[in-house]
Amino acid sequence: MALQDKYKELIDTANSSGVSNLQVREQDGVLYVDGDAPNGGAKDSLWNIYNKIDPDFRAGDLVLNVNVGGAVDGGKLKVVTESSNLNIRKGPGTDQPIVGKAGHNEIVTLVNKTSDQWYLIRTDGGAEGYAYAQYLQPA
Amino acid sequence: MKKNWLKNLAILGTAVIISLSIASCGPKDADVQSAAATALAGDPTTSALQVSVKDGVATISGECKDDACKVSSENVVKGIKGVKSVVNNVTVAPPPPPLPPAAPVTISPDDNLSKMVTDAIKDNAGVVASVKDGVVTLTGEIKRADLPKLMQKVQSLKPKKVENKLTIK
Known part of the structure; x- marks a missing residue:
C-alpha cells in the first residue's frame, strides 16, 4: 500500500482524467499502473506527475503503462x-x-x-x- | 322501585361511557404507525423499511443491509409512544460476494522483452539496455529531455521493473 500512497497524486489524476481500464496493482515492491488514456494530454500529465514524485525515474518502483487508446483499424x-x-x-x-x-x-x-x-x-x-x-x- | 331502576340505568350508562373512554384513551394505531414510520425514515439505514401497527403491536418488515440496522430499527420502533411490542420481520441482505482477486501482473518473457527493448532504445544513441528476469537495466547516457519518452517506451513493454542507471547529460 505504501507505493499507492507515494504515487497517490498520479493514481488520483488517472481516475479524474478519464483513464479507462485502469488497473493499479502492487507486486514484489513494484507498482504497476495500466490503462488507456483518453488523449495525449492526459498521458503527458501522468508522466509529468511521475517525474515530479520520482525525479528522473530513478526509484524503479513504478511501471506506468498508460497509452492513448481509441485507435481503431481504418482510423x-x-x-x-x-x-x-x-x-x-x-x-x-x-x-x-x-x-x-x-x-x-x-x-x-x-x-x-x-x-x-x-x-x-x-x-x-x-x-x-x-x-x-x-x-x-x-x- | 322505579327510581331505583333509573339509578341502575344511570350507573350502567356511566360505566359504559367510562369503559369506552378508557379503551380510546391510548394513541390510535394509525397515529402510532405514522410516528414509527417517520422515525424509521429519519435514518438512511432504516428508511426503506415498512411498519404497521395493530392494537399497539408494531410489525416491521423490509430488508436491512446488516444486523445492526435490524436491531436499531426495532429499538427505534419500541421507543415510539403507544407501541406495546414489536414483531421484527426485517430480513438482512446477504453480504456481497468478495471482489475477484486482481489478475497478476503480466511480465514479458526475457527473449521477447529483449527484442522489444532493442526497438525501444533504437533512437537513443548512447543508451545501453540489458534484460534479466524481466528487469530492464538502462545504462549509458541520455539528455534529460529525451528521458521521459524513453521511459514511456520501455515501461510499455510489460517489464517487471526498469532500473534507470543512465547518466543524464
Whole structure:
C-alpha cells in the first residue's frame, strides 16, 4: 500500500482524467499502473506527475503503462515524433528494412495493430508498412 | 322501585361511557404507525423499511443491509409512544460476494522483452539496455529531455521493473 500512497497524486489524476481500464496493482515492491488514456494530454500529465514524485525515474518502483487508446483499424493516426520523420518498415522490428517515412505531425491511416509496439499503417502517399506505436496517437 | 331502576340505568350508562373512554384513551394505531414510520425514515439505514401497527403491536418488515440496522430499527420502533411490542420481520441482505482477486501482473518473457527493448532504445544513441528476469537495466547516457519518452517506451513493454542507471547529460 505504501507505493499507492507515494504515487497517490498520479493514481488520483488517472481516475479524474478519464483513464479507462485502469488497473493499479502492487507486486514484489513494484507498482504497476495500466490503462488507456483518453488523449495525449492526459498521458503527458501522468508522466509529468511521475517525474515530479520520482525525479528522473530513478526509484524503479513504478511501471506506468498508460497509452492513448481509441485507435481503431481504418482510423486516423498522427505522427507524434519529437521532430523527426517516422520510419515505416517492412516488418515489425527495427531490424526490418525501411520502406518509407511519415513526417512529423503527418496524419496516417491505421491498417491494424500488429502488436502493442508495432502498428501497420498507410500514408496518404501510399507507403504501407510497420511503424512504432509510441510515435502514433489517434488524430 | 322505579327510581331505583333509573339509578341502575344511570350507573350502567356511566360505566359504559367510562369503559369506552378508557379503551380510546391510548394513541390510535394509525397515529402510532405514522410516528414509527417517520422515525424509521429519519435514518438512511432504516428508511426503506415498512411498519404497521395493530392494537399497539408494531410489525416491521423490509430488508436491512446488516444486523445492526435490524436491531436499531426495532429499538427505534419500541421507543415510539403507544407501541406495546414489536414483531421484527426485517430480513438482512446477504453480504456481497468478495471482489475477484486482481489478475497478476503480466511480465514479458526475457527473449521477447529483449527484442522489444532493442526497438525501444533504437533512437537513443548512447543508451545501453540489458534484460534479466524481466528487469530492464538502462545504462549509458541520455539528455534529460529525451528521458521521459524513453521511459514511456520501455515501461510499455510489460517489464517487471526498469532500473534507470543512465547518466543524464
